[in-house]
Amino acid sequence: MAENVRRRGLDPQGFIAREGSLGRIPHAFRPAVAAARDRLLDLYGTRLHSAYLYGSIPRGTARVGRSDLDLLVALREEPTETDRDGARALDEALDKEFRQIDGAGTLLFSRARLLSEPERYDLGWFVACLCTPLLGEDLAEDLPRYRPDSLLARETNGDLSLLLPRWRERIDAANDSDEARRRLVRFMSRHLVRTAFTLVMPRWNGWTSDLHEMAEAFAAYYPARGEQLRKAAALGHEPTGDRADLTSYVDDVGPWLAEEYARVHGVKTARP
Template sequence: MAETVPHRGLDAQGRIAREGSLARVRHDFRPVVAAARDGILDLFGPRLHSAYLYGSVPRGTARVGRSDLDLLIVPRAEPSEADRDAVGALGEQLDKEFPQIDGVGALLYGRGRLLSDAETYDLGFFVACLCTPLLGDDLAEYLPGYRPDSRLARETNGDLAALLPVWRSRTAEATTPEARLRLVRLQSRHLVRTAFTLVMPRWNGWTSDLREMAEAFAGYYPARGDQLRAAAVRGYEPADSPQALAEYAQDLGPWLAEEYARVHGVKTPRP
């Protein structure tokens, strides 16, 4: 049977549907995924609870030589610094071995943290809706269904005000084109996703496409629409742009943080 495409990312009950699947991984990326799976098993063995893909590869939108491989690795217990070093080394190895990818991003969280009450509407949502099972038992079985409501908006992206000073500091320290390029990509994506979740309850849906996010936002904040559209473009095709970083830190970011707090409140502090 043909795969049913959820309307605006929602299932028949109005909950956010899981967006990726192994079936959507394009042929060029399947050897990379297989090597990542084997490497994770070699590193963790019986200590591993589960592992996931997320991002463009399981969504089927990855571009050869341009997209990175994004992994979430979940040990049964909290990971050690040695575990983090080993995962970093695995990512470097995969990046060197496979020209299909442009880097590896690997998140490492223990099972207990992902299933904690504090993370139910942040990392829990990430696992249940944005991650595709690769190995082990799926933690989504222990998590609720998620709807595009204000609580989800607040707990996923309600911390922009706290992030802005960190962004400004890192921007001041970015003295090379390569460093500024990475910051433009990171901050562009974060701002577009935050802007989208600001309007997500009214739009009543979910998407991970940056351009679609920007258009959804622009429907409610047309005066800021062009800024978000430009940020979405930079999220996919980053440029060395000190002007964009200044705009994010001095104009768009502070405005968005203030409006987000007004509409949804501030993210609950984590332990």
Template sequence: MTTNQGSSRGSSQGTDRGLDRDGYIAREGSLDRVPAEFAPVVQAARERIAGAFGPERLHSAYLYGSIPRGTAVPGTSDLDLLLALHHGPTAADRADADALEAALDAGFAQVDGVGVLLFDTGTLLGDLERHDLGWFVACLCTPLLGEDLAARLPRYRPTSLLARETNGDLGLALPGWRERASAAATDAELRALTHVVARRVVRTGFTLVMPGWGGWTSDLTASAEVFAAHYPGRADQMRRAAATARTPGADRAALAVLIDDLGPWLAAEYAAVHGPKAPRP
């Protein structure tokens, strides 16, 4: 992971393509980029995390997503947080995280949903997660509280290894998505699932071609266009997936295309190009 925060996130049109001067993936967010409308939310998150978890449990806390990238839209964007704990998360930790999510979501109209990920530092710094969660913290997370784990992680290039370990398990997700789609009884459930599936498919499509493109972007539209240049036969499907990820609907037919057509093809192509992700316990 890179600890250099001086370079900015690159766009698909930029000359650096999300890389720093040395060709490593640059950390894409910073507190300086948080839009003014979201500053009170971030401050409240900092205070409530510290109060709820305390130094005996919390090693560090991070923001990720559109808010630290500076692209968040008031009333539409969610607040994404990652907490690194000294020990493996317990049921009590999860309950406190759930309460934190609910309080922040109810307290600020600027955000439409709050999500808190919990991991222990051993997992985040371990060899197995070095090119997945470790990379995520180092490159996609913005420090909010505590010691930045980025200082204890490597710097990352857009390699096939990174592609394999971040998204080489799409095929494992497909059966569960099919079950959830069949069980979805409301439009809200369908929209929530469609949002998850579409974003994951676009991310996977981008990382499939990321090593050849030679850069990084979190922008969904740019990701779809980078993929389209490499796989023109699937370009329209990926562009529709990106549009769906931005504004998910409750269209079962559109969801079925992602789960039963584009998704399986993408999983097979990914395995052929990069190989499967290392198995997790």
């Protein structure tokens, strides 16, 4: 029994095990990670509380030239627009300097927000379970342990209906750019697969960040939609610039998934 639990991303007590570690970072990506670490210290200095890696690089599954460098930074105060400008400049510089990464992205929050009650089962869970400490004191020490239950499902991905109108706007704005559409296909494919997975996560009773495993877990409970999510998982890794894929997300798969999600888990609690 314990072996089966661990295989599905849970510890022997049934809590979601933290994924990723600095030791799993592939050798090719270590110079980019080291540069990001040093530059974050230069950029934010004593205002930086902690910094984390997440995504395929700390999980050890990153592909050279195909994977991006994902960072989350907790500041001691609320980030300013100057702070955000600095993060964007850092991302651009890392992307240009290190060919092994396909872009960089830095999420910027205050320590207080990450530990706040409204974010306990969203950003808090994200830090505690999906982020690997890179700098500073680990906020996971001040957060609870998490189970793959309906509360977590609702608070992480129960807002798809609110996102769909924005997605339509982004699709329209990217109409004349194949590269912009390709990035949207990658982003939206991943988001839909993760949402589909968390829809069934409590019944599957586990956690995974593998898109293909997510799609298969979903398909076991919703076989009629299985092929659509398997295709989305594939596009999450190898995106095209096909507008038809984007249109299907906002006109078919997305609205159905949002409605079913609300029926099963409810709608994500509104944030201040």
